[in-house]
Every structure is written in structure tokens, then in C-alpha cells.
Amino acid sequence: MSSISLQGLHHVYANGHVGLSEVDLEVHDGEFLALLGPSGSGKTTLLRSIAGFVQPEGGTLCLGGSPVAGPGVWVPPEKRNLGMVFQDHAIWPHWSVARNVGYPLRLAGVPRKTAEARVRSVLGLVGLDGLGERAPSALSGGQRQRVALARAIVGAPQALLLDEALSSLDEPLRARLRLDLKTLTNEQGLTAVHVTHDRAEALALADRVAVLRAGRIEQIGTPQDLVRNPASAFVASFVNDAVLLDGTWAEGRLQIAEGSSIPGERLEAGPCLGADGLGRRELAVTAAVSPLDLVLHPVHPDHDGDTWDTGRERTGVVTSALYGPHGFDVSADWQGRTLRAHVTGWVPKPGDRVLPEVLRAQVFAAEVSGAVAGTAAAAGVIGGAAGNGAGNATGDAGADAAAGPDAAAVRRTLVTA
Numbered sequence: 118m119s120s121i122s123l124q125g126l127h128h129v130y131a132n133g134h135v136g137l138s139e140v141d142l143e144v145h146d147g148e149f150l151a152l153l154g155p156s157g158s159g160k161t162t163l164l165r166s167i168a169g170f171v172q173p174e175g176g177t178l179c180l181g182g183s184p185v186a187g188p189g190v191w192v193p194p195e196k197r198n199l200g201m202v203f204q205d206h207a208i209w210p211h212w213s214v215a216r217n218v219g220y221p222l223r224l225a226g227v228p229r230k231t232a233e234a235r236v237r238s239v240l241g242l243v244g245l246d247g248l249g250e251r252a253p254s255a256l257s258g259g260q261r262q263r264v265a266l267a268r269a270i271v272g273a274p275q276a277l278l279l280d281e282a283l284s285s286l287d288e289p290l291r292a293r294l295r296l297d298l299k300t301l302t303n304e305q306g307l308t309a310v311h312v313t314h315d316r317a318e319a320l321a322l323a324d325r326v327a328v329l330r331a332g333r334i335e336q337i338g339t340p341q342d343l344v345r346n347p348a349s350a351f352v353a354s355f356v357n358d359a360v361l362l363d364g365t366w367a368e369g370r371l372q373i374a375e376g377s378s379i380p381g382e383r384l385e386a387g388p389c390l391g392a393d394g395l396g397r398r399e400l401a402v403t404a405a406v407s408p409l410d411l412v413l414h415p416v417h418p419d420h421d422g423d424t425w426d427t428g429r430e431r432t433g434v435v436t437s438a439l440y441g442p443h444g445f446d447v448s449a450d451w452q453g454r455t456l457r458a459h460v461t462g463w464v465p466k467p468g469d470r471v472l473p474e475v476l477r478a479q480v481f482a483a484e485v486s487g488a489v490a491g492t493a494a495a496a497g498v499i500g501g502a503a504g505n506g507a508g509n510a511t512g513d514a515g516a517d518a519a520a521g522p523d524a525a526a527v528r529r530t531l532v533t534a
């Protein structure tokens with residue numbers, strides 16, 4: 118059975134802003150669902166509608182199979198049996214930990230002995246064993262958030278609603294609580310809906326992730342689905358940090374810019390292109406390229422064979438290179454667009470010239486201009502089949518530059534059909 122069910126949920130605020138637009142959603146019993154999306158996409162409105170803090174203008178909302186909002190139905194928040202955790206703990210500073218956690222049980226009139234035993238047990242579940250008599254001021258930020266979590270689950274709610282609940286914590290506290298939250302919800306079979314801006318957190322924690330955009334659910338699926346099979350360029354950009362390249366599909370290649378194209382065998386048609394995939398027609402499309410599928414080949418500083426006949430530069434320039442344990446996260450400016458790539462095998466630094474190459478891209482029908490609100494301003498790329506000057510990823514840029522535009526160098530370093 119669905120623990121939480123929304124049909125055609127709709128809400129427009131008094132100022133005309135669309136909070137939710139005809140949202141259908143089923144959250145299954147024991148499922149952990151993350152709501153992910155850019156600012157203003159409707160995540161909070163959706164969560165607050167479930168909680169009962171927003172009364173939707175249209176549609177129906179059921180909890181545990183019973184309607185709580187809809188035509189002629191309205192169940193107030195305190196009657197919905199939901200646990201909520203906010204970003205800022207919201208615990209009473211002058212009450213002990215145990216008193217804070219036991220508050221919902223006192224409200225519900227649970228006998229004192231039963232309540233004390235339940236509080237002790239829940240404190241154990243959230244890793245606060247033996248800290249019941251502490252004052253909140255004597256706890257760390259992470260511990261205070263565990264108190265809020267304990268209070269949210271102490272009454273055995275039918276669902277747990279988390280509103281940016283981990284966002285105020287610093288790493289590694291946040292990583293630790295993330296792990297504990299996942300274990301706790303799994304072990305206790307809790308249904309949870311978690312609003313977050315943090316895509317890594319959404320992908321790590323959730324059984325399914327709903328990506329919101331302008332009050333609608335753009336895609337819902339497992340983390341693997343969203344990463345491997347994004348339904349749109351927007352999802353690819355938002356979830357996978359993909360660079361978006363507008364271009365034209367024609368004659369077996371995706372033309373990205375003057376002289377720069379991606380051969381068809383490196384392209385995968387997204388679902389919006391239908392069963393025929395890219396087909397034979399000329400199409401305006403957007404290619405989404407994950408930073409892991411974009412190679413930046415270093416170009417030797419002395420090499421000057423990197424312009425088109427028109428004099429336009431084929432290479433890009435590294436604008437930032439952030440070191441990490443598994444390589445560098447690099448941004449490069451290429452023909453006025455920002456490319457992002459994960460670089461291993463050589464040490465990039467700002468100012469380095471690079472030649473980009475796309476290994477794989479997902480292609481979507483082009484959106485009407487400006488429709489991809491909130492995506493990275495990114496993108497454009499890639500390798501032309503002529504010329505050279507690019508070193509390969511093992512750092513032999515100098516050797517290539519010295520070799521001149523020979524066929525071997527071209528094969529080794531550039532996108533070719």
C-alpha cells in the first residue's frame with residue numbers, strides 16, 4: 118500500500134507563484150523518497166502539503182489510504198501522525214534531552230512509565246544512549262539534530278518528513294548522520310520524504326528520487342535510473358552535473374560548433390526522441406555530457422595549429438582545477454561556454470590550453486529557448502576531426518606538438534568519425 122498518495126495536487130500562492138502543478142505521486146510503505154530540485158521548484162510546498170501546513174487548492178492527498186486533503190476534506194497537521202525534522206533542530210533549550218524527545222508522547226497522553234521506556238529506546242536508536250538528562254546546550258550540532266530526529270519518530274509516525282534536516286551540519290558530522298539515518302529508516306521500516314538541495318545526499322540516501330521543476334515532477338526513479346537514464350537534459354544537468362551542448366543532428370554526427378562535432382556512435386538518444394532515436398531527419402538537439410565522459414587533452418603551449426581557417430580557436434582554456442583524491446575537477450572556457458571535466462593523468466592549472474573530446478553523450482530534443490531554467494549555464498564543445506596539437510591524457514603534449522598534424526596524433530587525441 119502507498120503510505121502517501123497525491124493525485125493532481127495543485128497549489129498557487131496568493132501572489133500568483135505556482136507552488137505545485139498537478140502533482141501525482143505514490144510513496145510506498147517503508148520507502149525513502151528524496152525531493153530534489155532547484156530553488157523554487159516546489160519541494161517545500163510539496164512537503165508542507167503532506168505535513169498539513171499548506172492547504173492545496175486542488176487535488177487529493179491520502180495518508181495510509183485515508184484522505185487528509187481534497188474536496189470537502191481537511192485533516193489538520195496535528196491529526197496526521199507525521200514526524201518532522203527541520204534544518205534548525207527546533208528543540209526547546211531549557212528542557213532536557215529526554216523531556217524534548219518525550220513531548221509528543223505527553224501530548225498524546227501516553228502513561229509516564231511507558232513514555233520513559235519508549236524515550237530510552239528511541240535515544241538508543243539515534244545514538245544518544247544515556248544522554249537523556251543532558252541539556253541541549255551541552256550537545257554538539259549533530260547530537261541536537263539527533264534529538265530532533267528522536268522526537269520525530271518517538272510516536273511511531275506513519276511517515277517521517279525531513280526538511281533539509283542535515284543541511285546545517287558540517288562534514289563529516291553530516292556524512293555520519295546521513296549513514297545513521299539510512300540505517301535507522303531501513304531497520305525501522307519508516308516511510309520518509311526528504312527535501313534536499315544536495316544531489317549527492319539524495320542519491321546516497323533515497324530508494325527513489327523525485328526531481329522537481331516549476332512545481333512539477335520532471336522525473337522519478339531510483340538513483341541509478343536518474344544517473345543512467347535521465348528523462349531530459351534538465352535532469353541530466355541537475356542530477357549528474359552534465360554539460361549541455363546545443364547542436365544539430367545531421368548526417369550521422371552532432372554538429373556542436375563550427376568544425377566541432379560528435380560522431381553518432383558516441384551518442385545515445387534520450388527518451389523524448391522516441392523509438393526511432395535520432396533517425397535520419399535533421400534535428401535541433403541538446404547533448405548532455407557528464408564530466409566523466411568529457412576528456413580535456415592538454416595542448417602544448419608552443420603549439421599554434423589550433424585555429425580554424427576563420428582564425429577561431431579550437432582549444433579551450435582551463436579556468437579552475439580543484440584537486441581531489443581521485444583527480445581534478447576542471448572547468449574550462451571553450452568558445453564562450455563553460456565545460457566541466459574530471460581530469461586524471463596530468464596536472465591541469467588555470468591558463469592551460471586544452472582540446473575537449475566527448476566520449477559519450479545523451480541527446481534530447483532541444484527545448485524552447487530559456488525553458489531549462491535553473492540548469493548550469495554550461496556548455497559547448499568538442500573535437501573536430503582535423504588538425505591536432507592535443508596531447509593525450511598521459512601528458513605527452515610536447516611530443517604531439519612536435520609531431521605536427523600527423524594522422525596518428527589525430528587518431529590518438531581527437532573525436533573522429
Ligand SMILES: Nc1ncnc2c1ncn2[C@@H]1O[C@H](COP(=O)(O)OP(=O)(O)OP(=O)(O)O)[C@@H](O)[C@H]1O
Pocket residue numbers: 130131132134135136154155156157158159160161162163314
Ligand atoms: N509563502 C509563499 N508565498 C508566496 N509564494 C511562495 C511561498 N512559498 C513558496 N512560494 C513560491 O512557490 C514556488 C515554490 O516554492 P518552494 O519554496 O516550494 O520551492 P523549493 O523548491 O522548496 O525552493 P527552495 O529550495 O528555495 O526552498 C516558488 O515560486 C516560490 O517563490
